[in-house]
Amino acid sequence: MSQVQIMSVIGSAVPAPLRALGLLACWYLVQDGEAISGPLTSLPDALALSQRIGQGQLSA
Structure with missing residues (x-):
């Protein structure tokens, strides 16, 4: 299984709302x-x- 990573975005890449x-x-x-x-x-x-997510605790 692939690793989950955290990506940050700033400025105009942040959704308008x-x-x-x-x-x-x-x-x-x-x-x-x-x-x-x-x-x-x-x-x-x-x-x-x-x-x-890594511990499989999310429900579908």
Whole structure:
């Protein structure tokens, strides 16, 4: 199984709805070059989700 990685994006790469809230950065979980999560608003959230995925704790 491929490793899940955390990718950060900043500035204009942040989705417009998040920029409208004043967020200038967001994070995605990525596996095999494909985003497997929507934009996350904090690094701690991204880390927690990646750990849950790694432990198989997500429900379908």
